[in-house]
Amino acid sequence: MTIQLGLIEAHEQTIGKIFSDSYAFEIPPYQRPYAWEKEQATELLTDLLEAMDNTEVSGGVYFLGSVVLIKSPADPKSLVVDGQQRLTTLTILISVLRDLTSNEEIRINRRSFVFQKANPDSGTVDRYRLLLRPQDRSFFSKFVQVPGATNELPDPANLQGSQQRISENAIYFRQQLARMDEERRNKLVAFIIQRCYVVAVAVPTPESARRIFRVLNARGLDLTPTDILKADFLDRAGQALETDLASRWEAIEQRLGREKMVELFGHIRMIFERDKPRIALEDGFPKFVKPFKGDADVFMTDFLEPLAEASSFLSNQQLVRDRFGLDAHRAVQSLNRVDNKDWVPAALLCFWKVQDRSKVANFLIELERLTYFLFCVRAEVNVRIGRYVEVIDLIDPLPDRPVPKIGLQLSEAEQFQFLEALSGPLYTKTRVCKPVLLRLDEALSSGGATYDDVVSIEHVLPQTVEEGSEWAHLFPAEQDRKDWTHRLANLVLLTRRINTKASNWDFSRKKTHYFASDDGSSPFPLTQGVLQTSVWNSQFLKDRQIMLIQALAKLWRLDATLLARADEFKGKSLTPPKPNGIEEGTWLDDTVLALKELGGQASLSDLYKQIARLRGETKRSLPTNYQAIVRRTLEENSEDSDAHRQRHRLFRNSDKGKGLWSLA
Structure with missing residues (x-):
């Protein structure tokens, strides 16, 4: 069946026709790497076998979706815009079936679905039916397409990225198909070649292909916004620069990962747009990041690569420490614990624009304070973005932008709100509590404590007090217990999972057998302070709370005396909460x-x-x-x-x- 819509042609083709002289597939450099994992390979093989075995349900056919190609009607050359994952996986599957074939004549015939042999009569040349991206082409040829290649596959543990996926899926197919008898494998080959179909959508221009590329996502991994932006970017770059720029783009993506790449483009957009994003990244990025639409090599060299390097640097704690010192290192470590990344564009811009290391270090320390203020008072997204945009304007002033009013600094009213949030029932702020406690403990520490996902938070005075218990005697007033249970002074860090039974033990037992390690100490200064006291009552909590708030005030350069001046700030416009x-x-x-x-x-x-x-x-x-x-x-x-x-x-x-x- 053929459908023709203007310049677009759609043909329903068998896999036998797809892997024939009618098509010469090539994956263009701008495509993302091969990414199907064992899960998708398993699903494909399972679906094929079920369709082959259950003809009453399947009708004896199987549809593999569509592939989008840049292809002229009279030319077999086919640049694959969408469908790489399926074409590559089918080639792996057919190659494994070829290599497991015992009959030499049949094995040679099956090679024709992977390799096109030169024929001067028909004008064809020697070439593989599918050419992967230049980065993977020789690997795919050596370990998949060459006859016998899948008999000795490389260990995926020694590979990475697309080559690791190729090897893993080839090994999986080999294991599964080797368990079948040859008759069943022959039946599967015939079913794939004769009874499996795809719709080949062919368009003559890259522009038309990109439009279809954005709406046709067949089974497999969804396109990311940066996949779409990459296709647009490399198409505008032209053939002379395409391969080089694609390689540099993919080097960044491999270093950061696909998700981080999308995040990076969102941060770059914020650096340029300086407002809350209101349209999708793939639409907003070209609109607001003007260099993206200009010279492709300039955008890569002067913008994307340095900002990607800054992003990698920000993720490498040891590099931050070596270059900017311990305080900056701790600030960045602490920033990475908050529940949003709104602060990242300002940090990337600072790394990119500011050369003085002492200024960068001081900026990171100031940025942490601002971020934790917004984090602790639970400022909503518009407030956060507005504040960080002011910081961006400070680093990189633009003539059409207003002069920032406050930027990194905190007014007295904001310092009061920050201190008030820290002084209240911090544990009830589920996302805030642990990052603040870790940062406080780090500030109190001489460096002996380590912090990872195993660290948990426990109450000293338990959340539920049983009648007649020691806790009921120490805190007889219910309101007194409510006032202190979830506040900073009553919370400790543990290197173990919470034990609900131990939570209600008496203080001395809880301290000795739950909070302390085998040597009777704790790596956390917050918890060590509990181990060193013999009393736990309202007065002790009051004194401990003052001490801890003063420690945080010193860390974040807050005026702790503002808490005694609460009346002055009533009615003042503070950063709104949620x-x-x-x-x-x-x-x-x-x-x-x-x-x-x-x-x-x-x-x-x-x-x-x-x-x-x-x-x-x-x-x-x-x-x-x-x-x-x-x-x-x-x-x-x-x-x-x-x-x-x-x-x-x-x-x-x-x-x-x-x-x-x-x-x-």
């Missing part, structure tokens, strides 16, 4: 935060994963029906939904066909 009464730790709060961290727009599947991660990090439950809860939360707080409950207007269903949701 808008519209959204309670911390609720599904609504999680959904808003997850969308923010995903750049303001995400598919439901990505949103589910992000919310699951957030709740996992804070050790909160994730019921089996959590996806339904998230959908209901979105719909009840969106004017686009009939289920809208009129209270909040927080979300938009930005593309109902794709299930995309964004912040309103």
